[in-house]
Amino acid sequence: MMVAGVDMAPIKDFLFCDTPTEWIVAAGAPENLPVLLIDHANCEKKAASTALNLMYRYVEHPALLHKLSRLAREELRHFEQVLAIIEKRGMDYPQLSASRYAAGLRAQVAKNEPQRLVDTLLVGAIIEARSCERFAAVQPVVGAVNEELGRFYASLLRSESRHFMDYLTLARELAPSVDVEERLTPLLEAERKLIESEDEEFRFHSGVPK
Template sequence: MQSALDDIHAFLPCRTPDTWIGDALENQELLLIDHAHCEKKAASTALSLMYRYVDNPDLLHKMSRLAREELRHFEQVLSIMKKRGVTYDHLTPARYAAELRKEVRSDDPGRLVDVLIVGAIIEARSCERFAALAPHLDETLADFYTSLLKSEARHYRDYLTLAEKAAGTSISDRVETFLNIEKDLIERPDSVFRFHSGPVTSPL
């Protein structure tokens, strides 16, 4: 697992700021609620790709597996929340995914390539944050987040491999474009705390 984490750390443009870790530890109920939303959105993204690109067998196979895993993670988060008396509720979306998707091209194959790159970055950041949080959490949450690392790392690699295949050429320039946006979103002060937010500067 360490080699997969090393790969993700090399891929991402920055580490999660310590201030965000502090925000997360102070707002663990909100962290769990947004984590549940993230898992559900990840499954929805995978299913959306399956519906749109029915002629791509490799994508269909990988996204079907990913969707099942993300829904299982969603169920696991809900179970932890129930045991802790945390109510699953609506949250306003974070800026993170929306800002990344603004750069996605509108026509294929560029659209598919970009959506897959964004998926890879989101999965990589999720994996990095699970690993960063785990040492600071209670045993139950630490074990759960550690258990997610392997699948999240695989999802990141699957998305990136599919993007490379869809492009049929180097995607390094597009990856760099999205990573530059991601770095700004992770390091720039944010107005609300979310699983993928930047450090929060206003009251939570």
Template sequence: MTAALDAIHSFLPCRTPQRWIENALANQDLMLIDHAHCEKKAASTALSLMYRYVDNPDLLNKMSRLAREELRHFEQVLAIMKKRGVIYDHLTPARYAAGLRQAVRSEDPGRLVDVLIVGAIIEARSCERFAALAPHLDDRLAEFYNSLLKSEARHYRDYLTLAEQAAGESIDGRVAAFLAIEQRLIEEPDTEFRFHSGPVSD
């Protein structure tokens, strides 16, 4: 797992700010609620790709597996929340995913390439944050977050591989453009804490 995490650290433009980790530790109930939403949204994204691109067998197989895994993670987060007396409820979304998707092209194949790149970045950041948080959490939650690293790292690689296949050429330029957006979203101050928010000041 160390090699996979090293690859993700090399891929992402920055590490999670220490201030965000402090925010997360001070808002663990909120973190769990938003984490559940993130898992559900990840499954929904995978399913929407399956509905839209029915002629891409590799995508169909990878997204089917990904959706099942994300829904399983969703169930696991809900179980942890239930044991802790945390109520699952609606939350306003972070600006993160919407901020990344603003740069997605409107026509295929560019649209598909960009959506897959965004998926790769979100999965990579999730993996990086699970690893950053785990040493600071109680044993049960640390064990759970560490258990997610392998699948999140694989999801990131699957998304990037599919993006390269869809493009049929180098995607380095598009990846760099989205990573520049991602760095701003991760490092700039945010107004409310979410799993993919920037740091929130008091």
């Protein structure tokens, strides 16, 4: 499956479920566009922060430092692009509560090393994969409301799919003693439950709207 020149098959094969149709419909509602954009901006900031935190915590891994330095720069660039769209539309940028998604995933992370490193990288891979899948899902409905925004979401697919592979590759390379697939399965199952269950509030990574 190709979307905006990006092969989505690896993402689809990796995740345990697709974004529910109810979320896509909600994302296309004009009244939800400000929340979508603001939460998207917040997600880009958090992604950059996560990469930087890992760079401080695991300085003994040069491969991690190089890949995540590049990733953090890209995430901050994406934040700047979303912020520019928010400002161009004359929207405010208020504080917005986070969805339960990332916290729900990080609650599954092991406390001890090297499992902690592997789990953290796998959570990063899952979040990036879901973000890529959501950009592909929402691009047509958002593009129908605003063509410029639709093009922007399409443009993000390539980098998000690469970030997913960067995290997954690091998890497999940096802790060869850990069975990555064994750690990955429960994390993906937890992610599926978060995506398919009901959520009180609409957010970029929220589940089915109530």
